[in-house]
Amino acid sequence: MLTGRSPSTPSDDRARPDVAVVGAGPIGLSIAWRCAARGLRVVVHDPASGSGASAVAAGMLSPVAEAYFGERQLTELLLASAARWPAFAAELTEASGVQLGYRTEGTLVVGLTGDDLAEARRLWAYQQGLGLPVTPLRPTELRDREPALAPRVRGGALASTDHQVDPRLLVPALRTAAQRAGALLVPQAVRHLSEVDAAVTVVAAGCGAADLTGLPVRPVKGQILRLRAPGGVAPGFRHVIRGYADGETVYLVPRTDGEVVLGATVEERSDTTVTAGAVLRLLRASVDLLPELAEYDLVETVAGLRPGTPDNAPILGPLPGRPDVLAATGHHRHGIVLTPVTADLIADLVTTGVADPLLTPFQPDRFAGAEPGPGGRPDQMMEEDRWNSR
């Protein structure tokens, strides 16, 4: 077992790693942590750890409220990962010494108008049909839980098991835990998989996976805002609030330190500019739901790129014809909630060679015949064409 060796020992640096991870966001780092803790020699490559989608993510752990029509297999994976989150968070805090802002007050889903509520109720009925714990609340129950909600808000439901974590605390915690377990972080970009020499390579590069693998991963722009309660106090609400407001959808994530993350747009664009219209729509919906937010400081406006896939589900498993290269990307809007299950199951795959049945729907080969990602380079596209040919 290699666990506990110093990553800075020169002889270790020169040894061929068991695992090379490309990408030091939550997915790559958690895989590296799990593999290193099992005694594997792990190197993680990223010129800017934590600068991808996780820097913009809100950190909602919402398999229930995000159980959408037609995404049943994804919902199962989300539920499996959310169930792992409490133990994962405890273990990570133990390993890193970092508190993660893990909060268990649950999520309220609310509708501002009658139309908004009708739309929300359709989804609740679907979620209840799956046996998920979403509980419609009477208006008095809703106000008892969150008195700051606007009087206009017509109704809501509680998803008590949908928690939250702070992604900007998660990434440094994972970095510390991975390094303490012996993983070596190399702050350099990988432009081509041939630059990596390891027994197994894990591509956890988010949108960058398209260029590296030819997989159909595309950037999906999201704009978010960060507010801060005035006077350094905690926000005037405790639940994550997911709102339907005059046809817009918005979420509001309160942190104990006073921060509120407010998001998010979902745009088929690859730029990261913040637009006036997006800020307007997010603020309007939010202030309509929670009027006191108008008095909060607006401290950050930012856009990031989520790694989207043709079916909006992640890509988890070996590249066709390349059993030594595992994809762990395409997490789209679900990277934070899917971190524990991705880490555990990819680490299992690395160490045992056996894929958990949970991974079956998310294999890279499901896109056989699909167009490659927009960033796919010609040589990689040809390679993909080869493995995708029937």
Next chain:
Amino acid sequence: MLTGRSPSTPSDDRARPDVAVVGAGPIGLSIAWRCAARGLRVVVHDPASGSGASAVAAGMLSPVAEAYFGERQLTELLLASAARWPAFAAELTEASGVQLGYRTEGTLVVGLTGDDLAEARRLWAYQQGLGLPVTPLRPTELRDREPALAPRVRGGALASTDHQVDPRLLVPALRTAAQRAGALLVPQAVRHLSEVDAAVTVVAAGCGAADLTGLPVRPVKGQILRLRAPGGVAPGFRHVIRGYADGETVYLVPRTDGEVVLGATVEERSDTTVTAGAVLRLLRASVDLLPELAEYDLVETVAGLRPGTPDNAPILGPLPGRPDVLAATGHHRHGIVLTPVTADLIADLVTTGVADPLLTPFQPDRFAGAEPGPGGRPDQMMEEDRWNSR
């Protein structure tokens, strides 16, 4: 005459200045420039030139559209200063080599709803009663001038003589011109007037004038946004647009480089936080008036503090009992438009000792008996009490 000497000559540095100016914003710098150009030995004190209200100002030169009920004397000063602006801008560009973004397309005042238009028309009638050039436009004329205006906009008027300048170009230009004329800029704060040794001291310290003089200058918070047209092109409109939109007032100032300044709140507060509610109100009104702004990048959200006075008019002239100390502050929302007339008339006062009749309504002694500014220190308040006693 001292004009043309190098400000870095040690013997000059040690000589007692003719004029010490406290504050290197547009007002202080323009006074310094004018005085230095007349051969006076000038020193300007400011630890952060251009970091005050001018950094946040939009640069509208709008004596007509800003001619409000009950401010007739202020309107006369605004008109006098705006009339000086074309020559001032030309002379300053000549002296500094800096283009100021001076634009003469004029200002459109528009009303979104019938109520908004009714409110605007009341003011136009008042302005026309003063003989000011504000010309109501037929809807087709309005659209011919600015096709990007929302179809909902009910009506508007043209104030063709209300121009604009870019304050972030103005301040460096004035700094260069003042220095080239021989003024010495000292990047240090003045905490008390006793720290300054000069024949005449000009207090052009914006809100800081309260602490230095005990004058009733108070901070009036303004929040503004800066947008940028996507793709690096000029904005899709050319006039300054001042809008009434569902009871909100907003202005939109297009720059040729693609920037749009969008403002502004007027708040009786002394903090400089940007609030969600202000950004929401500014964006909503602006996008309602000019829908294409929704697609613009939001590149800056910022708040500044205007130096307000009890009657919202500037304070221009000697402190009571201190003929050697001249106030040039309290310009509130009008600092940029009032720069030329302030510079000329204060420089006249310094060199001739005679006050132009235009200055008469704006003397410091009009606040005799008034409360001092909130920042007034006890010793200065006592001093003011002395001079204010009847």
